[in-house]
Amino acid sequence: MSWHRFDTDRNVLCISVRVQPNARATEFAGTLQGSLKVRVAAPAMEGRANTLLIEFLRKKLDVPASRVSIARGLRGRSKSIEVFAPGETAMRLIQDWDKRT
Numbered sequence: 001m002s003w004h005r006f007d008t009d010r011n012v013l014c015i016s017v018r019v020q021p022n023a024r025a026t027e028f029a030g031t032l033q034g035s036l037k038v039r040v041a042a043p044a045m046e047g048r049a050n051t052l053l054i055e056f057l058r059k060k061l062d063v064p065a066s067r068v069s070i071a072r073g074l075r076g077r078s079k080s081i082e083v084f085a086p087g088e089t090a091m092r093l094i095q096d097w098d099k100r101t
Contacts, residue, residue: 003036004094006086013083013090015057020077021049026056028097035078036097050074057081061090 003016016035023039030037038056042048050070058065063083073079083090 002098003031003034004098006091011085013086013094014071015081015083015094017053017073017079017081018077019044019049019053019079026052044077047074050079053079053081057083061086061093063087063090 005014006012007014018032018035018037020029020037020039021042021044023041025039026041027039028036029039038053040049040052040056042052054065054068054070058068061068061083063086067084067086069082069084071080071082086094
């Protein structure tokens with residue numbers, strides 16, 4: 001099972017993410033049970049880990065923050081991220097990450 005899929009009808013990239021808050025650094029950490037594992041250097045309090053996760057993915061995918069949102073899992077470690085109109089660069093990056101994980 002892949003940790004990402006592209007919904008052509010809505011032009012949305014859907015990414016399944018497993019977050020590890022309170023990490024030393026914000027970084028990718030491979031895959032875990034069909035999800036992309038991301039270590040986040042922020043506590044899971046007051047939405048800080050979610051904010052840092054969105055900012056990290058936005059920078060890595062080179063898309064505006066307004067296009068990245070958490071569709072499911074605001075309060076849990078397992079999240080469904082949606083990237084609206086990701087563009088060619090983001091799709092190419094996702095394919096590269098998929099090869100490395």
